[in-house]
Amino acid sequence: MSGVVPAQPKRAKELCTMRCPHCNCKDIGKIGANQYYCWGCFMEFNVSGEEVRLYEVAEDGSLVAVDHPPELQFGTGA
Numbered sequence: 645m646s647g648v649v650p651a652q653p654k655r656a657k658e659l660c661t662m663r664c665p666h667c668n669c670k671d672i673g674k675i676g677a678n679q680y681y682c683w684g685c686f687m688e689f690n691v692s693g694e695e696v697r698l699y700e701v702a703e704d705g706s707l708v709a710v711d712h713p714p715e716l717q718f719g720t721g722a
């Protein structure tokens with residue numbers, strides 16, 4: 645323990661960043677015109693208008709479209 649705690653910046657500016665539609669984290673990198681990469685869950689997503697499409701990056705680097713995010717499967721049923 646060094647005892648040095650970096651001060652938490654208060655919401656300085658509302659950056660024009662968006663949240664990952666999958667894990668909701670803000671660690672988003674822009675990789676294309678409307679394409680983003682999430683460092684939180686390592687998914688790519690493509691934004692066109694109000695539509696967001698999720699892609700999983702396969703081991704060989706190819707993109708696999710994700711139609712139903714896993715989190716949608718939680719909390720359902722009895």
Ligand SMILES: [Zn+2]
Pocket residue numbers: 664665666667668669682683684685686687
């Ligand atoms: Zn994510």
